[in-house]
Amino acid sequence: MNESNISxxxxxxxxxxxxxxxxxxxxxxxxxxFTVIAITYQPPDPWLESAPxxxxxxxxxxxxxxxxxxxxxxxxxDLPLVLGAAASPVSSxxxxxxxxxxxxxxxxxxMAESECEDLKVVNCSDPRVLIAVERFNLKYFKSIVxxxxxxxVNGSKSNECDVAWRFRNKKEKSWRRYRDFRRFxxxxxxxxxYKVVYASGWHSGVNxxxxxxxxxxxxxxxxIRDDEINDTIPTLGSEMNFRKGRYLYYSRGGDYCKGMNxxxxxxxxxxxxxxxxxxxxxxxxxxxxxxxxxxxxxxxxGKDFRFYFDFEHLKEVASIVEEGEFLRDWKKxxxxxxxxxxxxxxxxxxxxxxxxxxxxSTIIWRQFDAPExxxxxxxxxxxxAAKYIQRPWHALWKSKRLMNIVTEISGKLDWDFDAVHVxxxxxxxxxxxxxxxxxxxxxxxxxxxxxxxxxxxxxxYIATNEPFYNYFDKLRSQYKVxxxxxxxxxxxxxxxxxxxTTSLNNGRPxxxxxxMRVAVDTEVFYRAKTRVETFYNLTKDCKDGVNTx
Ligand SMILES: *[C@@H]1O[C@H](CO)[C@@H](O)[C@H](O)[C@H]1NC(C)=O
Ligand SMILES: *[C@@H]1O[C@H](CO)[C@@H](O)[C@H](O)[C@H]1NC(C)=O
Ligand SMILES: *[C@@H]1O[C@H](CO)[C@@H](O)[C@H](O)[C@H]1NC(C)=O
Ligand SMILES: *[C@@H]1O[C@H](CO)[C@@H](O)[C@H](O)[C@H]1NC(C)=O
Ligand SMILES: *[C@@H]1O[C@H](CO)[C@@H](O)[C@H](O)[C@H]1NC(C)=O
Ligand SMILES: *[C@@H]1O[C@H](CO)[C@@H](O)[C@H](O)[C@H]1NC(C)=O
Ligand SMILES: *[C@@H]1O[C@H](CO)[C@@H](O)[C@H](O)[C@H]1NC(C)=O
Ligand SMILES: *[C@@H]1O[C@H](CO)[C@@H](O)[C@H](O)[C@H]1NC(C)=O
Ligand SMILES: *[C@@H]1O[C@H](CO)[C@@H](O)[C@H](O)[C@H]1NC(C)=O
Ligand SMILES: *[C@@H]1O[C@H](CO)[C@@H](O)[C@H](O)[C@H]1NC(C)=O
Ligand SMILES: *[C@@H]1O[C@H](CO)[C@@H](O)[C@H](O)[C@H]1NC(C)=O
Numbered sequence: 208m209n210e211s212n213i214s215x216x217x218x219x220x221x222x223x224x225x226x227x228x229x230x231x232x233x234x235x236x237x238x239x240x241f242t243v244i245a246i247t248y249q250p251p252d253p254w255l256e257s258a259p260x261x262x263x264x265x266x267x268x269x270x271x272x273x274x275x276x277x278x279x280x281x282x283x284x285d286l287p288l289v290l291g292a293a294a295s296p297v298s299s300x301x302x303x304x305x306x307x308x309x310x311x312x313x314x315x316x317x318m319a320e321s322e323c324e325d326l327k328v329v330n331c332s333d334p335r336v337l338i339a340v341e342r343f344n345l346k347y348f349k350s351i352v353x354x355x356x357x358x359x360v361n362g363s364k365s366n367e368c369d370v371a372w373r374f375r376n377k378k379e380k381s382w383r384r385y386r387d388f389r390r391f392x393x394x395x396x397x398x399x400x401y402k403v404v405y406a407s408g409w410h411s412g413v414n415x416x417x418x419x420x421x422x423x424x425x426x427x428x429x430x431i432r433d434d435e436i437n438d439t440i441p442t443l444g445s446e447m448n449f450r451k452g453r454y455l456y457y458s459r460g461g462d463y464c465k466g467m468n469x470x471x472x473x474x475x476x477x478x479x480x481x482x483x484x485x486x487x488x489x490x491x492x493x494x495x496x497x498x499x500x501x502x503x504x505x506x507x508x509g510k511d512f513r514f515y516f517d518f519e520h521l522k523e524v525a526s527i528v529e530e531g532e533f534l535r536d537w538k539k540x541x542x543x544x545x546x547x548x549x550x551x552x553x554x555x556x557x558x559x560x561x562x563x564x565x566x567x568s569t570i571i572w573r574q575f576d577a578p579e580x581x582x583x584x585x586x587x588x589x590x591x592a593a594k595y596i597q598r599p600w601h602a603l604w605k606s607k608r609l610m611n612i613v614t615e616i617s618g619k620l621d622w623d624f625d626a627v628h629v630x631x632x633x634x635x636x637x638x639x640x641x642x643x644x645x646x647x648x649x650x651x652x653x654x655x656x657x658x659x660x661x662x663x664x665x666x667x668y669i670a671t672n673e674p675f676y677n678y679f680d681k682l683r684s685q686y687k688v689x690x691x692x693x694x695x696x697x698x699x700x701x702x703x704x705x706x707x708t709t710s711l712n713n714g715r716p717x718x719x720x721x722x723m724r725v726a727v728d729t730e731v732f733y734r735a736k737t738r739v740e741t742f743y744n745l746t747k748d749c750k751d752g753v754n755t756x
Contacts, residue, residue, distance in 0.1 A: 300353040305341050308334065326401065329393050331359040331368035339401040340370045340391055347406075350377050350622045350734070354384055357418035362390045369412030376614070378734055381520070381604055384435065385614045388412035409618040436607050436707070438518035440492070440529045449536040450548070453569060454528070455481040456489040460575030461582035464495040464506040467515075467722055473584035475598035477573075478525055480560045480587055483596050486571065487526040489533045492518070500721035507720075513711055515722060517604040524602045537570070556586040560596055605726055608704055612697045613730040616668075620689065624666035626735030627657060630742070631673040640752030647746035648673075650681035658685065660739050670732040672725075691728050698723075 298304075312334050329336065336359050344353060351374045359368040371388035375381075390412045396402035410416075443449045455477070462473040481488035492512040501507050512518060521527060541547050551568040555577065563571055575582040588596050617624070635645040646652060661667060667686035669679055682688050698704045698719040708717035732738060742750040749756035 298354075300341055300345075300356065302342075302345060305338055305345075309338055312338070326395050326399060329366045329368065329401070331361050333401075335399075335401050336368055336393065337370070339393060339396070339403050340368075343391070343403040343406065344372070348374075348622060351375065352377060357415060359391075360414050360418065362392075362412070362414060364392075366394075367392050369415035371412060371415035371418040376617075376734065379610075383604075383607060383610065385611065385618075387618060388415040388418070408621070409615065436519060438513050438522075438711075440532065441522060442532055443528060443536055446536065446540055446543075449540060450569065452528075453484075453486045454489055454533065454571070455484060455486040456530075456533070456570055456572045457584055458572070458574050459491065460584050461579045462584050464497055464508070466497050466499060469583075469585070470494065471603060472598075475600065475603065476585040476588035476596065478527075478602060479596040479598045480592075481527075482525065482599060483560050484563060484571070487528050489530050490527045491530045496720060496722060500725070502718075502721065510720075511711060511717075513606060514708060514717060515606055515609070515726070517607055519607070520604045521602050525599065556581065556583075556589075559590075559592050560587065561592070605730070608707055609723060609726050610730065612694070612704055612727050613734070615697055616689075616691075616694050616727070616731050617734045619694075620666050620668070622734065624668050624689070624735055625661045625737040625739070626668040626670060626732045627653070627661070627739040627745075628732055628741050629653065629669055629671040629673060629679075629745070631671065637752075641746075641748045642753070643746050644741070644748045647748070648741065650679065653679070653745070654681055654685060656745055657682070657739065660744070661686065661737055665737075668731055668735055670728040691724060691731075 326335075337356055340359065341353070341356065353372055353374050355373045357371040359370040361367070362369045367390055369388060369390050371386065373384045373386050375384055388410060390407040391403050392405040393401045394404040443452070457477045460473070462469055478488050490512075493508070494510040494512050494515070495506055495508045496510045498504050498506050537548060548570060549568040550570040550572055551563075551566050553563070553571060553573045556573075556575075573587065575584065580586070588598070629648050630644065631648055634641045635648060638645070647656075657667075663685050665686060666689060667682065668689045669682075671679075671690070673679075676690065676692055679688055679690065696702060700716065704719075705716065709715065711717075739745065742748065742756075
């Protein structure tokens with residue numbers, strides 16, 4: 208349980224639950240009082256938690272205890288341990304590759320070399336134009352890996368060309384590819400080469416944009432969508448296919464509408480059990496986002512898993528079937544056959560995955576009807592089971608649509624920015640647990656502290672849960688300040704994100720909610736060159752309250 212849940216239920220009922228939960232009564236009680244006081248929406252705090260940190264958090268506390276759930280978790284693509292070994296599926300464009308193609312060109316142009324006459328007019332299809340751009344990019348964008356260039360096309364003036372390429376970010380362990388297209392102006396360099404004399408910003412080479420063709424051979428390549436995403440819901444196909452499968456089906460439990468960390472912790476337990484049993488996991492794509500992350504301050508049902516996570520990647524690495532498809536096929540089979548589908552119902556988490564290993568039923572159906580906290584999915588993975596079931600963290604990546612926003616923001620800053628994470632909100636108001644946080648994150652204190660850590664006039668991205676936009680104005684006297692809300696157009700009703708999430712949501716617009724904000728804020732912060740954290744850099748208060756560090 209978390210404090211947001213507490214605030215929406217009758218207090219008396221909660222007290223009973225609290226008393227039964229020794230470990231965290233003191234902590235929660237203070238937060239409870241606090242949540243009641245704080246009526247207005249407090250955006251969650253963008254704190255980076257790694258999967259190991261979360262594991263520690265959950266396993267050190269009592270079995271069914273959930274503490275502060277307002278943090279954001281690094282998902283699979285951020286975990287070097289899990290994915291570091293994955294080899295690159297594509298080669299990147301390095302200096303060696305450029306030199307090789309340069310040599311080839313030199314051989315071809317030996318005869319035409321009459322004082323470099325041909326360079327006077329910039330011909331965008333000339334391979335030397337591309338070489339100049341490749342060199343330039345390698346030199347200036349050190350944090351990204353260039354994967355593929357498209358042939359440059361004419362820009363708006365005669366000495367300009369627009370160039371498009373795909374790249375990945377070195378900070379991301381996934382091999383997801385992003386695209387950029389920029390406009391370059393050229394001059395004549397030494398030895399019959401071109402050189403870049405001016406480069407425009409992120410996505411400025413609009414003429415090159417259409418160079419991207421979908422890998423799916425569709426005709427909509429010029430639309431404002433990321434054609435690389437294919438997160439359609441897979442179908443099982445024929446009835447026979449359904450009957451041949453082996454499934455693990457978890458019905459909805461007490462985790463529903465709890466915080467996102469509990470969601471991931473529970474979901475990965477179920478998926479981990481399915482993998483252990485070599486079964487297909489039946490997955491409910493409908494997520495309930497807890498009040499903490501909603502501007503409305505209410506739990507909101509009917510959010511799509513794909514708003515937050517990368518379903519395409521999940522489909523590739525795990526065997527899953529969508530719940531609706533599954534139930535339809537199950538019913539269809541039972542209606543048209545005398546012999547029903549063999550199903551094993553499991554009513555308590557106390558039946559371990561090891562006990563189910565030998566079961567041959569087509570469907571193993573875990574039901575979670577017991578009262579809280581006996582109905583949490585993750586309880587299946589406690590105790591002995593923890594030794595057998597590995598949570599497949601590598602299967603869970605953040606949504607590519609959110610990562611496109613992250614890439615857009617850091618690309619607009621040319622990946623050359625510093626960042627500070629400023630935790631305020633409830634923690635700053637709680638003087639008992641965080642006595643200095645409020646004053647240490649006041650505008651004056653921030654300015655004084657940052658001057659020792661970040662050079663003046665650098666681009667400074669501020670990841671924060673402070674809702675008041677102008678709170679950081681004082682820093683503008685020293686830095687070029689950037690806040691998430693400066694990039695509102697990236698999720699406005701004219702954006703790619705809006706277009707894509709709307710069609711995913713059957714034409715209904717999707718709100719850019721608190722969890723998405725935190726996910727993007729955290730990832731942008733993570734891409735900065737110098738990173739200043741609140742705890743340990745700005746204040747001596749401990750992250751989890753007095754005497755916890
Ligand atoms: C260039 O031409 C020379 C001789 O004309 C040849 O030896 C060399 O292999 C060629 N290089 C490339 C990269 O084609
Ligand atoms: C530009 O370069 C390409 C490739 O080298 C060549 O085929 C084309 O004829 C050139 N165009 C002009 C106008 O020179
Ligand atoms: C590009 O510009 C050159 C001259 O600047 C022109 O000759 C050529 O036709 C243009 N190419 C395209 C595809 O418009
Ligand atoms: C130009 O060519 C000369 C002789 O081949 C070489 O010494 C010089 O380094 C070259 N300059 C560049 C910028 O490549
Ligand atoms: C895409 O279409 C082209 C020709 O239209 C065809 O040669 C190619 O194999 C197709 N690629 C895929 C992945 O279907
Ligand atoms: C998307 O992926 C599914 C498999 O998950 C595949 O059946 C489908 O053809 C793909 N769609 C496109 C447009 O390639
Ligand atoms: C799952 O499959 C693997 C390899 O195919 C096998 O080693 C393992 O014993 C299987 N587990 C179960 C529970 O059937
Ligand atoms: C956690 O659960 C396991 C098995 O369900 C039990 O053995 C253990 O005592 C529990 N730990 C606590 C602190 O309740
Ligand atoms: C987008 O939002 C603005 C204001 O928020 C509104 O005026 C406009 O009509 C909207 N456009 C579309 C296409 O929904
Ligand atoms: C998304 O954009 C495409 C092309 O710009 C348009 O045809 C489509 O209607 C848009 N979809 C939504 C849901 O706005
Ligand atoms: C923030 O604190 C950590 C741990 O003390 C330190 O390693 C890091 O260099 C500090 N960051 C800055 C920007 O000073």
